[in-house]
Amino acid sequence: MNSTPTTATAEQISIADKELTATVQSVLLKMADRLEPNLPGIADGARRTVMKVKHRPGKSLGHFAEHAHVKGGTRKHEILLNSDRAQGHFHGKQPGCDAVVTLAHELAHLYAAEHGVKDTDGAVHNAEFGDIAQLTECFVEKDAGGSHCTTRLSRRGQVLFADLVSEMERAFIVHGAATSVAPHAPSSPRSSLTPTPAAPIPSSSPTPARKVDPLMSLVPGNSLVPMPLGGGGAVGGSLTPRQQRAALAAIEQVQLGGAISALTDDMRHRLAMRAMENVAMLSGIEGHYLAVAPLAEARIKAIVDAYTLAASAAIQRFGR
Structure with a gap:
């Protein structure tokens, strides 16, 4: 698979x-x-x-x-x-x-x-x-x-x-999701997909098993495999090509959402790491300026604290 x-x-x-x-x-x-x-x-x-x-x-x-x-x-x-x-x-x-x-x-x-x-x-x-x-x-x-x-x-x-890097990262997440697509069925399901027999239907009178068009369905591993589909009208009936295309589109949308969710979680981790690096760097610079300009202590601390709070808020908002 x-x-x-x-x-x-x-x-x-x-x-x-x-x-x-x-x-x-x-x-x-x-x-x-x-x-x-x-x-x-x-x-x-x-x-x-x-x-x-x-x-x-x-x-x-x-x-x-x-x-x-x-x-x-x-x-x-x-x-x-x-x-x-x-x-x-x-x-x-x-x-x-x-x-x-x-x-x-x-x-x-x-x-x-x-x-x-x-x-x-x-x-x-x-x-x-x-x-x-x-x-x-x-x-x-x-x-x-x-x-x-x-x-x-x-x-x-x-x-x-820093904020522009985050903006670009989010844009590349969307770009990456749009340019990495999962395998999907050809456009002509009846001519190119191999039918899969449906399970026999228990009945008081023998009913011959019928073959139905397969629908692609999500399975563990985030791949698509054929799955026999009955239901809708008569049991064992097949979906129309339009219904199959609509179902495939819905499944691909679910896959895309899962991919974006995983990438978003990874991006939040990267943002957190970058924010910590920046805060550590600013703290070192803060110590230097406090030594050479002690009268500016309150203002310098306010600037560093403002960045720290803004970075924390950005990480919490990201991906919501």
Whole structure:
């Protein structure tokens, strides 16, 4: 019995990518707004950027193209986000955080383009790019080839974009559920499904056993197997093709709900772990500032406590 999810169709992936785009566009603009104080003009540049999401297995995690579009006489940039995060910095385990890192990386390219900064030397991300990427709150390190890589968010970025990472994680949960579908019956049940004999019906007069069309039903293992179905009208009668399709749709919806529930519980665990890491980091920073600015003790403690309470509330609300 095979319970491994099949690959979604190209059409299903395309639809899921379009739905994910709205969230990614919103997150990009919010990130740019928060970066505006250190990078003046980046928010306006982000608003003149076309955001695209596309499933590109094995390809780059993101891409920036300067003046790739002309709309209404206005030249617009393009940022593309790869919705396949399996080869991302966290190996697919934190797609929301990974996507935010990619957006911060592409915002660095956007800012460089807006200000005429040459940020690459061929395929190498140069020191100028590294300086800007640090201001978009990326953690920057050089690889063996001398390219400045953005492998994760900086500590400040982890706090600055914490809610946006959660927003992206939720969006990727929905995207993942929409692009991982369980095996289902072909569209022509009478021609392609093998009939299963119904159990004999006890009767005072012998009644020959009749064959009925099978209906796919959930069994342990979260897979679908044929199950003989009687009932409705006459005992042993078969469902119409329309009734079978409706039943299959209902069963697939139950499976989808179960998958989302499991992913939601896993995401709540990740949020809790991330919140604890952030609170621990803020507590360490709090100790430093209390030492150098003792008169600000009440205000500093209030800020850290406010974050802690907000994070706790977000974890409790998540998935409800």
